[in-house]
Amino acid sequence: MIGIMSDSHDNLNMVREAVRLFNDSCCGLVLHAGDFVAPFAAQELSGLHCPVKAVYGNCDGEKQGLKREISGIGQINDAPFFFKYEGLNFLLMHVPYEIKRAARSGKYHFILYGHTHRPEIFKESGVICINPGETGGWVTGKSTAVLLDEKTMDAEIVCLG
């Protein structure tokens, strides 16, 4: 199982809720699609029982501080961040940029992004595209995350808190 979150925007309580959900779901990997904002918000992810892969968002100004917090539990890179997990190819970004073109390239099984704060899951050229919505909940009033089962390819939007 893979836990996917984005746009936590310093909401520590909701980051903790996401950590609880991902640990309870026995996630083997957690993805954050950007906009932690302050490094102390990233520190909360150290409660996870699995590694983290993340990208910087447009509101992540303290990149050195974020890198320091994440380096003990995983990796944070500039978007787009390509990686493999369990033989599957992932493209992680913050701002959804040329999703259709990336999907058509045939290089990826999953494309993950955030920034719009609106959760959505859809297929584009056979690629599963996921925006987990906002962990922070400041914009839409709803804190959400996504659980992705990489074995069945099922993805589910989960409300936090």
Ligand code: MN
């Ligand atoms: Mn953003």
